[in-house]
Amino acid sequence: MKQYLDLLEDILENGVQKGDRTGTGTLSVFGRQYRHNLADGFPLLTTKKLHLKSIINELIWFLKGDTNTAWLNENGVSIWDEWATETGDLGPLYGAQWTAWPTRDGGSVNQIDYVVETLRNNPDSRRILFHGWNVEYLPDESVSPQENVAAGRMALPPCHLLYQFYVAGGKLSAQLYIRSSDTFLGLPYNTASLAVLTMMLAQQCDLEPGEIIVTTGDSHLYSNHMTQVQEQLSRAPRALPRLKILRKPDSIYDYRFEDFELEGYDPHPNISAPVAV
Ligand SMILES: Nc1nc(=O)c2c([nH]1)NC[C@@H]1CN(c3ccc(C(=O)N[C@@H](CCC(=O)O)C(=O)O)cc3)CN21
C-alpha cells in the first residue's frame, strides 16, 4: 500500500493546520484519491498490524442493518463504543440507511438489495450506488452523540458515504467517497472494508473483483498521531496478503467472519494511537 504511505507524506508536506470538532487539531489536505487493483493482493496495511476481525465484523454489522454495539461487542469489536449510549445505541447511522432508508409512506428502501439486483440484471447501469447521507437524521453538532441518539438522530454523520460500483469485462470495481478521513486510524479500515465489500458483491454476482478507488475529502492527520505516523513511515512495506472467501453464502447478508481466510499476512507490529471523540 505505497499509495497510503504517499498520502501520509503528502499530508505532512502540504497539510495546513486546522482546528476540528474534537478539539484535537489536525494537519489537513482536501481532495485526494488512490486506487488498488484487487488482483495485486488484499489491501491491508503491512506497515502496522490491523485487526481484520474488527473490519469484517463491522461490515457484516452494517449489512445486518444493526446500529447497536451489543453484537459488535459480542464479536470482539469495540471501535464504536465511545459514541454509543449506555444501551449501546448509535441512532440511525450506516446500517440503517444502507438497508432501511425511510420513505415518505412509512416504508423503507434497501439500497443494498438494489445494488445486488442491478449488478446482476443491469451491470452497465451508471446508477449502481448507495449512500448514507440522510440529511433528516444528521446529528446536531452542538450536542453530544448520546443526546443526538436520544433525539432519534445519528451519533455521528457518515464519513464513508457514497459507494459506487462499475462493471466492465466481467470485473467489479468500486469507488468510495469519504468526506472526512482520519488518515492514520480510519482510512486503513475504510480501505480494507471497501475491498471486502467488493469481493463479497463480486462473489454474489458472479463477477471478478476489479479495482477499488478511495476518494477522500478532508484528509487529515490528528496532531496526536504524528509520532505514530513517523514510525509507520520508517517501516518498509511487505508483500500484501491474500483474502480468501471459503464458501458462497446464500446472500450478501449471510457472510460470517469465519468465511474469510487471510493468507500471508506478515505485518510490522500494531502502532496504538488515541481516537479523537
Ligand atoms: N476520530 C475518529 N476516527 C475514526 O476513524 C472513526 C471515528 N472517529 N468514529 C467512528 C468510527 C470508529 N472507527 C474507528 C475507531 C477506532 C479505531 C482504532 O482505534 N483502531 C485501532 C485498533 C482498535 C481495535 O481493533 O480494537 C488500530 O490500531 O487500528 C479504528 C476505527 C472509525 N471511525
Ligand SMILES: O=c1ccn([C@H]2C[C@H](O)[C@@H](COP(=O)(O)O)O2)c(=O)[nH]1
Ligand atoms: O469510517 C470512518 C469514520 C470516521 N472517520 C473519522 C473522520 C473524522 O476524523 C471523524 C469524524 O469527525 P467529523 O467531525 O464528523 O468529520 O471520524 C473516519 O476516518 N472513518
